Structures are given as C-alpha cells and as structure tokens.
Amino acid sequence: MYPAQFDYRRAGSVDEALGLLQEHEDAKLMAGGHSLIPMMKLRLAQPPVVIDIGRLDELKGISEAGGSVRVGSLTTHADIAASDVLAAHCPVLAEAAGHIGDAQVRNRGTIGGNIAHADPGSDIPPVLVLLGASVHLQSPSGTRSVAAGDFFQDLLMTDVGEDEILTHVEAPALGAGTGAAYLKFEHPASGYAVVGAAASVTVQNGRCIAAGLVVGGVSATPTAVDVSSLVGSDLSDDAIAAAASGLDAEDPIGDIFASGDYRVHVGKVYGKRALAAARDRAS
Numbered sequence: 001m002y003p004a005q006f007d008y009r010r011a012g013s014v015d016e017a018l019g020l021l022q023e024h025e026d027a028k029l030m031a032g033g034h035s036l037i038p039m040m041k042l043r044l045a046q047p048p049v050v051i052d053i054g055r056l057d058e059l060k061g062i063s064e065a066g067g068s069v070r071v072g073s074l075t076t077h078a079d080i081a082a083s084d085v086l087a088a089h090c091p092v093l094a095e096a097a098g099h100i101g102d103a104q105v106r107n108r109g110t111i112g113g114n115i116a117h118a119d120p121g122s123d124i125p126p127v128l129v130l131l132g133a134s135v136h137l138q139s140p141s142g143t144r145s146v147a148a149g150d151f152f153q154d155l156l157m158t159d160v161g162e163d164e165i166l167t168h169v170e171a172p173a174l175g176a177g178t179g180a181a182y183l184k185f186e187h188p189a190s191g192y193a194v195v196g197a198a199a200s201v202t203v204q205n206g207r208c209i210a211a212g213l214v215v216g217g218v219s220a221t222p223t224a225v226d227v228s229s230l231v232g233s234d235l236s237d238d239a240i241a242a243a244a245s246g247l248d249a250e251d252p253i254g255d256i257f258a259s260g261d262y263r264v265h266v267g268k269v270y271g272k273r274a275l276a277a278a279r280d281r282a283s
C-alpha cells in the first residue's frame with residue numbers, strides 16, 4: 001500500500017511547526033509516524049503536507065516538580081517505561097507504556113502521538129483520565145490546557161485544534177498510601193488493548209479513602225466507572241468485584257474479534273483485577 005502524494009517538511013522548532021501548520025491547509029504533524037503512516041498507506045488520511053516534528057528536543061523529556069510529573073509530547077513509550085522519575089512518582093504511567101506494542105513501536109511511538117491519534121484501544125488514555133492529568137497545547141495565539149477527561153471526544157477525535165501542537169501532559173504524582181495499576185487484555189495479533197483497565201486506590205488506617213477505575217477499549221473514549229462504593233470499605237475482594245461490575249457503556253464498540261457485550265464483560269473482569277492490584281500496591 002502506498003500513500004497518496006504529499007510534501008514533507010521538517011520543523012526545526014515548535015514555532016516553525018506552528019508556522020507551517022498555518023501555511024499549509026490540512027497539513028498533518030508527524031511525531032513517531034506509527035499511526036499516521038499506516039493511516040496514510042490505507043488512504044484513511046491524505047494530508048497534502050506532512051510536518052515532521054520528531055526531532056524537536058524541546059518536546060522531549062520527563063520531570064517532576066511541585067507534586068506533578070510532566071512528560072513532553074515527543075517522549076517515547078520506551079523512555080516513559082524506563083523512567084526513574086515515573087517509577088518514583090507515577091509508576092502506573094510507566095506500566096501502561098511498557099505494555100504498548102513491541103520494542104520497535106515503543107522506541108518510535110510517542111505519548112503525544114498516542115493520545116492525539118486517540119485509538120480506543122490505546123493504553124495511555126485511560127491512565128491519563130484516571131490520574132486526572134492535563135493535556136497542554138500551543139497555537140500561534142498562545143497556550144491552553146485541557147483535562148484528559150475532556151480531551152478524548154470520540155473515535156479518533158480529540159480536542160486538538162488544527163493550528164495546535166500538543167506540547168506535554170501533566171499528572172499529579174501518586175501520594176503516600178495510593179496504589180495504582182494498569183492491566184490489559186490484548187489482541188493476540190496486533191497487541192493493542194481489546195480492553196485496558198486503569199485503577200487506583202488510596203488507603204488510610206486500613207480503610208479506602210479514594211478509588212478510581214477507568215476502562216479503555218469498551219467505548220470510543222475511556223469509560224470512567226463509579227467505584228465510590230469502595231470509599232470507607234476495607235477493599236475486600238467482594239467489595240471490589242461489586243464496584244467493578246458497575247462498568248456500563250451505552251454504546252459499546254465491537255468488531256470481528258470482540259463484540260461490545262464481550263468487551264463490557266472483560267472490562268468488568270479486568271477492572272476487578274486492576275483494583276485488586278492497586279489495593280495490594282497501596283498497602
């Protein structure tokens with residue numbers, strides 16, 4: 001499969017990339033190219049101009065400050081999975097990145113490209129929604145941030161405007177007494193998540209004081225599950241199973257491999273397991 005004809009431009013800075021976006025209507029940014037190039041080869045995307053931002057060091061890197069972690073949009077999944085900063089302050093994000101594809105995909109694919117592409121089977125989106133992360137965007141008119149829960153709008157649709165570049169994501173560091181986990185039921189051929197469950201619990205004096213569960217792969221966008229019944233509980237297996245069974249999706253997505261109903265069922269099972277793993281890490 002060959003893509004339609006396109007022009008290739010390489011940006012030397014974020015400002016230059018923003019200028020090129022303004023100059024060329026319907027141009028597409030390219031980070032690692034692991035989603036854009038397959039889309040172009042299938043002719044599902046036919047941008048007249050591809051703007052390569054893959055070498056912009058200003059968009060790479062991971063840091064922690066003031067109780068938040070910051071990950072540049074061009075940071076690769078491999079760097080996120082191996083990050084000491086994330087291991088110390090937000091290990092669930094590193095855990096999810098380590099589950100992505102294979103070594104080649106993790107070495108080239110970036111967090112910005114992953115969430116801008118917004119495949120419902122991506123591993124990063126449910127984790128960012130669980131964490132209450134923010135997504136930061138830059139355009140010629142300035143910068144803005146969006147809550148991850150509002151960023152994912154529909155199948156392959158996000159809040160990134162045509163003149164915007166995603167610069168970084170920020171997430172609160174996990175505090176003392178909080179455990180979090182990401183578990184994935186992956187497609188045997190593609191490795192993408194059929195269902196992925198991200199969970200967190202915070203425990204104080206043997207009781208749960210906060211809990212969250214977000215499931216990917218069930219709907220077009222990450223599905224938050226109401227697990228508030230766990231607050232005040234001792235996080236018994238029964239309490240966790242009851243909370244995870246609250247997963248509901250009005251219009252679950254289905255395909256030849258997994259029907260919508262099946263995805264919801266697996267989502268409950270993986271939600272339960274992710275909550276139990278989070279509990280075990282919290283204590």
Ligand SMILES: Cc1cc2nc3c(=O)[nH]c(=O)nc-3n(C[C@H](O)[C@H](O)[C@H](O)COP(=O)(O)OP(=O)(O)OC[C@H]3O[C@@H](n4cnc5c(N)ncnc54)[C@H](O)[C@@H]3O)c2cc1C
Nearest residue numbers: 031032033034035036101109110113114116122123166191
């Ligand atoms: C074989 C294979 C297996 C995979 N398995 C998994 C998996 O198991 N789990 C998973 O989560 N993902 C998986 N992926 C996808 C992978 O995670 C990609 O990294 C990701 O989808 C896209 O990242 P990228 O950097 O390659 O983005 P690109 O392909 O370069 O871009 C993707 C989209 O994002 C836009 N974009 C990129 N960067 C920016 C930016 N900074 N600002 C605004 N827009 C931007 C582009 O314009 C494009 O529309 C797989 C991919 C392949 C090819």
